[in-house]
Amino acid sequence: MAVRVMIVDDSITARAALARAIDSSGTAKVVGTASSAEVALQLLREQRVDVILLDLEMPGMGGLEALPRLIEASAGAQILVVSSLTTAGAEPTLAAMAMGAADTLAKPRAGDFNEAYRAELLAKLLALAGTADTADLPSSPAVRPATRTIRPELIALGASTGGIHALGRFFAALPQSVTVPMVLTQHLPHSFMPVFARQVSAMAKRPAAIAADGELIRPNTVMIAPGHAHLEVRRSGGALTCALVKFPAPSGCCPSVDPMFESVANVVGHAGLGIVLSGMGRDGALGALQLDRAGGTVLAQNEDSCAVFGMPRGVVEAGIARAIEPPEALARYVANLAGVDA
Secondary structure (H helix, E strand, O other), X not given: OOEEEEEEOOOHHHHHHHHHHHHOXXXXXXXXXXXXHHHHHHHOOOOOOOEEEEXXXXXXXXXXXXXXXXXXXXXXXXXXXXXXXXXXXXXXXXXXXXXXXXXXXXXOOOOOOOHHHHHHHHHXXXXXXXXXXXXXXXXXXXXXXXXOOOOOOEEEEEEOOOHHHHHHHHHHHOOOOOXXXXXXXXXXXXXXXXXXXHHHHHXXXXXXXXXXXXXXXXXXXXXXXXXXXXXXXXXXXXXXXXXXXXXXXXOOOOOXXXXXXXXXXXXXXXXXXXXXXXXXXXXXXXXHHHHHHOOOEEEEEOXXXXXXXXXXXXXXXXXXXXXXXXXXXXXXXXXXXXXXXX
């Protein structure tokens, strides 16, 4: 069945251009358009949709204010923010993603609505609607039993599409008394990283910073991969440090989760803990396999709580996940490993 899409944008030109691209695909169809969030909320009383394309800059109720209401009114449809702010404004874009928007796409300028843009738009729609990867998993995917409980020396988190919202849920449920240091790779443009670091610090209630080459990874801190390099872990004497490296990763992503997980496997081994959250593609699966082989622990977000199950699916299908749960339950699992009451 075609993906059902609603477009919410005050520009009639943008609505028309997006609708033409979607309706001509054969895989998605526009079932409603709205010039304002208020109109969209009225339409959602009668129209069921899978994905909502949402502009952030609109008269009346703005996109940020409308976002949680649209999610509720649509019974959980995925939100794809299509706005010029996705390239010019990190603050509102990341705020939208923290509030539950699954992904972003720049609004095309005149002359930029080409085949490449159309292909990217349709790929995002299919992924968000869960039709890009249709292989079924068992109703109860196999969880690898834990053979021993080892307090982690380092926690590595990997995420992409839908990951910022998942991170917010994870950190909200993680006790502040868990002081294990963390490294984080989230697929985002490099220009967004300073704002993202402040956002993570606020969500985690811990210091968070963009990693610098050679920087110490201290307890109770979150070190974040920059947008232009992979973040790896090294050991200098008895201390863990950051290493920024640049090379083509198997996933094609930069930063990529795979090099981070692989370095944790090599440096920390059985005391390494890797967590794969919502994201498109398979980034992290290869590195997670190396971490598992080194005796480390791998956790995955479950399908029902993901915006896109691609990255966690790679880990689940490999049979190496010790837990497959929503972010809040993963936080409790981590707290238990760290010897802290959740």
